[in-house]
Amino acid sequence: MKNYYFFFLSCFCLFGLTSCGWIFSEEKTEVSLISKEKMIQAESSSKESKRNQEDKTECNISEEIQYLLKNFGRKWVNYTDIYERNQSVKNYLTDRCIKENGIDNDPHVQYKTIGRIHTITQDVIQSDQYLLFGEETTNEMTRFVLLQIKVDQEVQKIDKIKIYYVRSAY
Known part of the structure; x- marks a missing residue:
């Protein structure tokens, strides 16, 4: 058991x-x-x-500023000579910006550049600052361009421009 x-x-x-x-x-x-x-x-x-x-x-980014930045960027990276480019973007700039960047001067530089803007971003802290990232092709050489832009909100025009050309490591 x-x-x-x-x-x-x-x-x-x-x-x-x-x-x-x-x-x-x-x-x-x-x-x-x-x-x-x-x-x-x-x-x-x-x-x-x-x-x-x-x-x-x-x-x-308001529609007016988006329109301003897109058109400015498109004209900035597509031109046949520098003076023609400067005159085409002049309406988007304040008088101060025109003077600081020598937009009215003719540098007598003629070469065709074709490009496009890839991205437009707004600064998180300073809402009047923007970055335009694009590329330009000149003489079969493509280089990236970064435009740092400050917009005067009252007159809806670009007040400052800084241009950076970006080199690719590879």
């Missing part, structure tokens, strides 16, 4: 431990599934917040 009792107790313990193992493994699987779902939700919410932030940035 002791053997049956011992056998029955052993089977009961073995069955109990096995079922506990299944329960714990199911809990682990369930916990890992829940954590994976949370990670996926966190990723999707971070992607959505990035998109919302980009949309807000685009909305922060």
Whole structure:
């Protein structure tokens, strides 16, 4: 009888431990599934917040200023001679900017440049500052250009320009 009792107790313990193992493994699987779902939700919410932030940035730039910057940028990187380019962008600039950058002077430099503006961004801290990133192709040589622009909000014209030519390492 002791053997049956011992056998029955052993089977009961073995069955109990096995079922506990299944329960714990199911809990682990369930916990890992829940954590994976949370990670996926966190990723999707971070992607959505990035998109919302980009949309807000685009909305922060008023339509008039976007129009001003796009047209200015297009004319700045597409020209047949420097004086012609300067005269084509003159209407977008304040008098102070025209004087500081020598827009009225004719440097007698003639070469055709074709380009385009890729991105227009607004400074987060100084909302009147913008960056225009583009490229110019002159004599079959392409170089990137970065225009740092300050816009006078009252008159809706460009008040300062800094031009940086970017070199690519590779």
